[in-house]
Amino acid sequence: MHTRSLRSLVKVSQVDSFTEAAEQLGMTLSALSMQMKSLENVLGAELFDRSVRPPRLTPIGRAIVKEAIPMLRHEEKLSEICRPSGDLAGNFRLGFVTTAAVRLLPMFLRSANKKMPRAVFEFETGLSANLEQKVLSGLLDAAVITDANGLPNQLSSQVLRQEPFVFAAHENLLEKGLNNLLSEGVFFHFMPDTGIGKLIARVMLDFERPAHSKTVVLDNLEAIMECVSAGLGFTMLPAPDVERYRVSGVEAIDAQASLQRELVLVMLRESILVRHRTDLATLLGS
Missing domain, CATH: 3.40.190.10 (Periplasmic binding protein-like II)
Structure with missing residues (x-):
């Protein structure tokens, strides 16, 4: 079983759409569907309920996603260790609280391609509480949120601006x-x-x-x-x-x-992004 299939499965769970997941993964819809069927054959379990449209994850599918996320994160850590340059490389998903995205996201995009050329970023916006939970569950690698009630101990944070x-x-x-x-x-x-x-x-x-x-x-x-x-x-x-x-x-x-209002960049303490937290904060104008 290749981790690429698991990454695709996680992507489908994140965007809740085969079509959108295929677009973001640079695949055709039929190729993604075949990949998911192949993964189901390898695991010997139905990961999707295809009696509804769009197909939704079965309880087993959700359990596989939950276990796959930390495994994929460890794979990224191994790749990070093997990079002598120490440059950030790989695919990362960042969240932005909607009210701040309009100001911070353009700034980040202008700089990230030049300063972190080996890193590929995907983005989503939402409410702070939802983004925080997605970071905790591994569905997001990091997020910019408003810290109103204090942060859980599992999260590492850096203040971007007050x-x-x-x-x-x-x-x-x-x-x-x-x-x-x-x-x-x-x-x-x-x-x-x-x-x-x-x-x-x-x-x-x-x-x-x-x-x-x-x-x-x-x-x-x-x-x-x-x-x-x-x-x-x-x-x-x-x-x-x-x-x-x-x-x-x-x-x-x-x-x-x-x-x-305190805007903070948050990520899991064991995330490979922690080593690059200050660099990311700089790209966000901190």
Whole structure:
């Protein structure tokens, strides 16, 4: 049994699609299907339930994926040991919290090809909690997330940047001052169950808004800033996010809070990436 088939199986489990997995692996769909059938024959077990579309992993298939991930990671370690140059080489999957990907991913892509030419990176975006769990389970090699509640001991981390929170509101709504806006204005809150959202909720508790005040929860930073630009209310977000979407007439005001958003690069402590953590952080603008 070749590890290439196991890598393909893990890829299918990551993207939950034979078609997308084939594209990312540089294979035809028929070739990938044949590879998976061959792997099932070698193992003597059905890894996929093909009675549904798209096919999904069987319980045995999920168990094989779970065991394959650390085995493939050890294979990468052996390859790393044999490289006299010490350069990072191989295929790696990185996650980015969605709100930071728009700023950090282009920076990473510009530099990675030049400074780590032997490494191939694949990417996905998502919420911090989901990305953290994928790193812990081995579905991601590393991720950039918002650290809101502390990190598990299994993870090695490096702070990339700390970003202060600011209020954002149209100047027309600020004519009576920020305190009046805090009491009477509509607050656009970014997803309270996310890393950023939890920090925002923590900061907003200090301002003790009246019970009758209105809060609108949205899951998109651009949508929030569009509502703010239209003078419909105010928000609190990390300063770089406000600056990215701020238009003429919208003011950013220091939240005067000690809490900051902390973006961190995380990976398993036994990952081969730990040796290159500082280099990766540099590529991300740390």
